[in-house]
Amino acid sequence: MFKTILLFLFAWGIAYQSAWAEERAYRFVTLEFPPLEFTGEDGEPTGVAVEVVHRVMAALGLQVSIxxxxxxxxxxxVRKGDADAIFTAYKTPEREQFLDYSNVVLIPQVIALYARKDSPINFNGDLLALQDKQFGVVSTISYGAVFDQMRNQLRVQRVEDIEQNFKKLMLGRIDILISNIYVADWELKKTGFTKHISRLPLEVERLPSFIAFSKARDLTALRDRFDKELLRLKESGEFDAIVAKYDLTVPPDIQ
Structure with missing residues (x-):
């Protein structure tokens, strides 16, 4: 009889924990990176990636705050386990130590260079050919392996956000700005700098960005469910419909 009671309590405990896990609100984190993720006029997170994440979690029947x-x-x-997941994140060896990356690309991204239209700068695909130029970067952002591996060989000026870099480019304090094209093109339209600044023709790199889950939270099962629903979203055309709302052109997934 005692064994039966123990087995019942054990089974009830597992069921309770499972139900709690399903009902609790997950907490995800991101950054100001319009139009992919940013704070809207109503003070709530919005953007392409934010809408995709909300759509996936809703389809899974799970609550999430961002x-x-x-x-x-x-x-x-996410390193400390104070948040469950982060997006949109490039994959790096250092981050893989504490993040469990999704297997399905969240947003494929394109990295490019920007310069003043009156600048004679020409990019032939070799960053080292521009060693004498001043590059503007955002201090905490990775720009993919191609640029990051050469960063120490280039003349780099760091600021806190891309808007500061565009102002420095307009004033001639830097020669080149490197950025994700979605963010840079969005900022150019917002500021009206399109008359003076343009994207150089050759891309630096195309690379995938992901949602990644905190290893401290042990969320591999959630990651796998998220992957499955994200893939369905892309195959159904729902993903493309969200992207179209923001007037973006997103390349095919890059692994």
């Missing part, structure tokens, strides 16, 4: 922070703080929160 906090927008400076990138370094968001990384720190």
């Amino acid at each position: 906090d927008v922070h400076p990138w370094s703080r968001s990384l720190d929160r």
Whole structure:
């Protein structure tokens, strides 16, 4: 009889924990990176990636709240297990130590260079050919392996956000700005700098960005469910419909 009671309590405990896990609100973090993720006029997170994440979690029947922070703080929160997941994150060896990356690409991204239209700068695909130029970067952002591996060989000026870099480019304090094209093109339209600044023709790199789950939270099962629903979203055309709302052209997934 005692064994029966223990087995019942054990089974009840597992069922209770499972139900609690399904009902609790997950907490994801991201950064100000419009139009992919940013704080809207109503103070709530919005953007392409935010809408996709909300759509996936809703389809799974799970609640999620999304906090927008400076990138370094968001990384720190998932590293400590204070947040369940982070997006949109490039995959790096250092981050893989504390993040369990999705297997399905969240947003494929394109990295390119920007310069003043009156600048004679020409990019032939070799960053080292531009060693005498001043590059503007955002201090906490990775720009993919191609640029990051050469960063120490280039003349780099760091700022806190891309808007500061565009102002420095307009004033001639830097020669080149490197950025994800979605963010840079969005900022150019917002500021009206399109008359003076343009994207150089050759891309630096195309690379995938992901949602990644905190290893401190042991969420591999959620990651797998998220992957399955994200893939369905892409195959059904729902993903493309969300992207179209923001007037973006997103390349095919890059693994």
